Amino acid sequence: MRAPPPPSPAHPAQAPRPAEQRAGPRRRPGMTTLVVANQKGGVGKSTTACHAAFYLGGQARAKQPGGADKGRVAFISCEVQKNSSNTLKKTYGTANVRADAFFRSEPFDVVPTGAITVYEGGPFMADIERIQGAHFRTQVARIAPHFDYCIIDTPPSVGVLQVAALSAADFVLSPIEMDEYSVEGVVDMLKTIIGVKERFNPGLVFLGMLPCRLQNTSPRQKAPLANLLKHYSNYVFGLDEGCKTSVRQAIPEALAQGVPVWQLKSSGAREAGAEMLAIMRLLERAMGR
Ligand SMILES: Nc1ncnc2c1ncn2[C@@H]1O[C@H](COP(=O)(O)OP(=O)(O)O)[C@@H](O)[C@H]1O
Numbered sequence: 001m002r003a004p005p006p007p008s009p010a011h012p013a014q015a016p017r018p019a020e021q022r023a024g025p026r027r028r029p030g031m032t033t034l035v036v037a038n039q040k041g042g043v044g045k046s047t048t049a050c051h052a053a054f055y056l057g058g059q060a061r062a063k064q065p066g067g068a069d070k071g072r073v074a075f076i077s078c079e080v081q082k083n084s085s086n087t088l089k090k091t092y093g094t095a096n097v098r099a100d101a102f103f104r105s106e107p108f109d110v111v112p113t114g115a116i117t118v119y120e121g122g123p124f125m126a127d128i129e130r131i132q133g134a135h136f137r138t139q140v141a142r143i144a145p146h147f148d149y150c151i152i153d154t155p156p157s158v159g160v161l162q163v164a165a166l167s168a169a170d171f172v173l174s175p176i177e178m179d180e181y182s183v184e185g186v187v188d189m190l191k192t193i194i195g196v197k198e199r200f201n202p203g204l205v206f207l208g209m210l211p212c213r214l215q216n217t218s219p220r221q222k223a224p225l226a227n228l229l230k231h232y233s234n235y236v237f238g239l240d241e242g243c244k245t246s247v248r249q250a251i252p253e254a255l256a257q258g259v260p261v262w263q264l265k266s267s268g269a270r271e272a273g274a275e276m277l278a279i280m281r282l283l284e285r286a287m288g289r
């Protein structure tokens with residue numbers, strides 16, 4: 001397969017900074033907002049976003065004497081399909097308002113409901129595409145005093161929802177699946193992120209692409225993966241640590257049960273859990289917490 005050129009060097013200062021996790025931990029005051037985004041569907045966005053919420057909300061984080069180290073997580077599902085809300089609400093229920101409230105001007109009461117407060121998505125989010133995302137950033141700022149983390153799951157398209165989420169975020173992580181089109185998708189994703197940085201959110205930090213659903217022996221995936229690592233290694237999340245998720249049945253099983261995969265006991269779940277925990281530990285460090 002022919003390798004596309006790397007993203008234009010025309011704006012080196014605005015280019016998303018490569019996998020910042022190598023810079024080492026920093027402490028960030030206030031709420032940290034992470035967006036999980038890729039305009040392709042089925043690549044692992046909701047899976048990654050849910051596991052980030054489980055982890056940062058206290059499930060399986062290292063050293064929690066008396067639970068004191070648990071984070072207070074707001075989860076905003078900007079999905080129409082509401083996969084992630086369905087997973088998280090099994091354990092955590094839902095917040096007093098839905099995710100569409102973030103796209104309106106009226107303030108709403110912020111009522112944390114536990115370790116993870118789930119602002120649910122759903123079909124009504126499709127209507128948002130017809131209005132503007134101007135209020136989203138303001139509403140995210142309004143909930144900030146109540147939470148340590150805000151995690152935003154996004155739909156598989158470039159549009160109002162994705163741009164609004166990126167405009168309100170500190171960090172963006174992009175799960176990708178390896179297929180013949182994934183490298184083209186990488187270029188599109190980088191262009192979107194550069195555009196949002198230039199126009200709305202210069203502080204946005206691109207954490208990188210996270211290879212998901214890898215079939216380690218698949219020849220179909222080998223060439224795109226080699227291509228990504230060769231031409232875009234700076235944009236791969238956790239490259240040095242080998243961060244990835246392999247295809248494992250335990251992942252949909254865990255999501256269906258509303259628990260993180262590292263909580264399941266099957267042997268398939270053990271490897272999947274270890275991979276997912278490695279990603280989450282690095283994510284927490286990369287976000288400076
Ligand atoms: N590593 C994995 N192994 C097996 N199935 C996975 C894995 N990651 C995600 N899935 C499943 O693939 C489907 C798509 O994943 P999802 O996270 O919903 O993608 P997206 O949000 O990008 O559309 C879901 O059914 C999910 O359970």
Ligand SMILES: [Mg+2]
Binds near residue numbers: 045079084154
């Ligand atoms: Mg999804």
